Amino acid sequence: MSLRFSAIESIAKETGDAPAPASPKITTIFNENVFTLKTAREYLSDEAYKSLATSIRGGKKIDRTVANQISNGLRAWAESKGVTHYTHWFQPLTGTTAEKHDSFFTLKSDGTAIEEFDGAALIQQEPDASSFPSGGIRATFEARGYTAWDPSSPAFIIEIGHGKTLCIPTIFISYTGESLDYKAPLLKAVESLSKAAVDVCNYFDKNVTKVTPTLGWEQEYFVIDEALATARPDLIQCGRTVFGASPAKGQQLEDHYFGSIPERVYAFMRDYEQEAYKLGIPLRTRHNEVAPAQFECAPIFEEVNIAVDHNTLLMDVMSRVAKRHKLVVLLHEKPFAGINGSGKHNNWSMATDTGVNLLAPGKTPKTNLMFLTFFVNTIKAVHDYADILRAAIASAPNDHRLGANEAPPAIISVFVGQYLAKVLADVEARVNTKFDEQDEAILKLDLHRSIPELMLDNTDRNRTSPFAFTGNKFEFRAVGSSANCGISMTVLNTIVADTLRKFKTDVDALIEKGDKKEIAIMHVIQKYIVESKKVLFEGDGYSDEWHHEAERRGLPNLKTTPIALDALLTDKAKKLFESTGVYSHTELEARHEIELEKYIKKVQIEARVMGDLAINHIIPAAIKYQNQLLNNINGLKAAGLPETAYSSQLEILKKVSEHIQVIHTKVHAMVEARKIANNIENSRTKAIAYESQVKSAFFDEIRYHVDKLEQLVDDDIWTLPKYREMLFLR
Secondary structure, eight states: OOOHHHHHHHHOOOOEEEEEOOOOOOHTTTTBBBBBBHHHHHHSSSHHHHHHHHHHHOOOOOOOHHHHHHHHHHHHHHHTTTOOOEEEEEOOOOOOOOOOESOOOOOOOOSSEEOOHHHHHHEOOOOOTSSSSTTTSOOOOOEEEEEEEEESSSSSEEEEEEEEEEEEEEEETTTOOBBBHHHHHHHHHHHHHHHHHHOOOOOOOOOOOOOOEEEEEEEEEEEEEHEEEHHOOHHHHHSSSOOOOSOSSSSTTSTTOOOOOOOOHHHHHHHHHHHHTTTTOOEEEEHHHHHHHHEEEEEEEEHHHHHHHHHHHHHHHHHHHHHTTTTEESSSSSSTTTTTBBBBEEEEEETTSSSSTTTTOOSHHHHHHHHHHHHHHHHHHHHHHHHHHHHHOOOOHHHHHHSSSTTOSSSOOOEOHHHHHHHHHHHHHTTTTTOOTOOOHHHHOOOGHHHHHHHHHHOOTTTTEEEESSSSEEEETTOOOTSOHHHHHHHHHHHHHHHHHHHHHHHHOOOOOOOOOHHHHHHHHHHHHHGGHHHBBBBEEEEEEHHHHHHTTTTOOOOOOHHHHHGGSHHHHHHHHHHHOOOOOOHHHHHHHHHHHHHHHHHHHHHHHHHHHHHHHIHHHHHHHHHHHHHHHHHHTTTTOOOTHHHHHHHHHHHHHHHHHHHHHHHHHHHHHHHHTTTOOOOHHHHHHHIIIIIIIIIIHHHHHHHHHHHHHHHTTTTTTHHHHHHHOO
């Protein structure tokens, strides 16, 4: 029996979710495994507690002598929960998390065994950096790298089976100081944004001393049976199906979206949510997504650095917990062709330390002018740096998703809704009119009176927009489901920081010339609206008309990752990231090299898997069916029946033979194209070759013929689980 039919048989024997005890009240377990400030108060001295709290809230360094007190408190707390090991938990540029476990156990010079965790071990560790992506920053033989504690993200305990490990969130840098992770640049971008935003906020409120970008991610994912996934080598190695004919029923009935959650999946959801709550991940929402077997979860908004950590951690937790339920979580952006892919919508805003959401209309003329300031600056940032924002979401998996089935296109545009579009148009209409102190109507901007209209307008969202305003935040919809949010959030916070800095310079220049502050602000807002209006689009992002219109407007349409990544090497990008202190030229060039290498390797793996499946699964099954057809035809001939008795079999045999021939020929040609690409030394040229000469040249055509065979060959012979089974059997 093939793995496919064994898997189907095992599903039939599933008894469903066993009776489980009632779920505990969320508030009783929330943060149970997190070293929060409340917990720290119990385990730290006043001096250590104040130092830690100040570091978290104000970003100040912790003295090493105090670090010893904090590390002792951390160990005492962890040991009270049965922890024996600790690790510096970091996010290297592999796209996954990394950790090296060390025990508290050590021996003194006289051989006495003790438990110990000193401040030096808390603050810094030295993992081997040679095998992590560095983009040429470090040679393979230069192995030294450092992880450094990030106190702003709390330590936590991860439970795997019966083992527990204390995890210290850290940044990861090379021996020579360059960042080799997602967290270090993000922290720099957050700091840059805070400084620039505070300077602008002070036009309106001198009490603002800190601005924190916030993030609420929406994680989409697929869940399928583990046995079925195991029988699909492409899912195991690529995270997506490289072949698979569309089932008769897909998502066309739209009956899965927000439907009743299947019992087995529901049990899995409850399980991973329990784990998440213990780790302080504030999950709020769960539901069926549009495609069959697709689901989504979303948390309450958090500070962007912590939100990124929590999302990265949750992806690990979900994958691990799924195994308990004999399920597999697919985080790939497009695991199945012909139905919706998965994104990770990044809902982003900015909050002041005085409690104001800078992207929410206010109740006074001053706060509304502040809202309009940050609203327009964000649009201007997206307009000016659309190519860099596109590069932030570029990847081989996301290339499969962008531009279809409710995923936004590769053209970066901004949707603001009918009401706010009119507000911007009203301001722009005065482009040739100088604002003066009597211009009360435009200065007051009574947006608060129209909030019901605003909310009504934004409930009808544009699902084809990559970057949409949704009431009190911007939703960056183009981020892929498997991506680390840190990439897009680093870029978004950096470009907004840079735009706000320029805004302040422009406003100050007008004030120095004698304009009243509010008038100067309105003049610059008006200027920015005019300069960035071509990025605004309210229509269908999938339409051919929009693609032509975007080209006419001069908006970049960077459809493939190798081309999109070019934006990272422009003088504009280098100036942006260096002036904000987020990336040095060397770090930026390294990021470009790393992303190209990722692309090359992922397409290379997919090509190899396609070849393996075609030669070792598809063609043998088709030949076996050919033989059955031949035996049948020959038997009918031998019985003396006329050709009309087996003409249908002959027609099927002809089609099967043609598909086999094309598949074999194209796979061979693809292998040769891959060999040619592999001999190219320049990474960009090599990536483009893989995209154009391997992926675009062969993937779809080979798939077409394989999928046609799937619909012809005897179902009993076909070895790979089919879409109808993976998407609907649970």
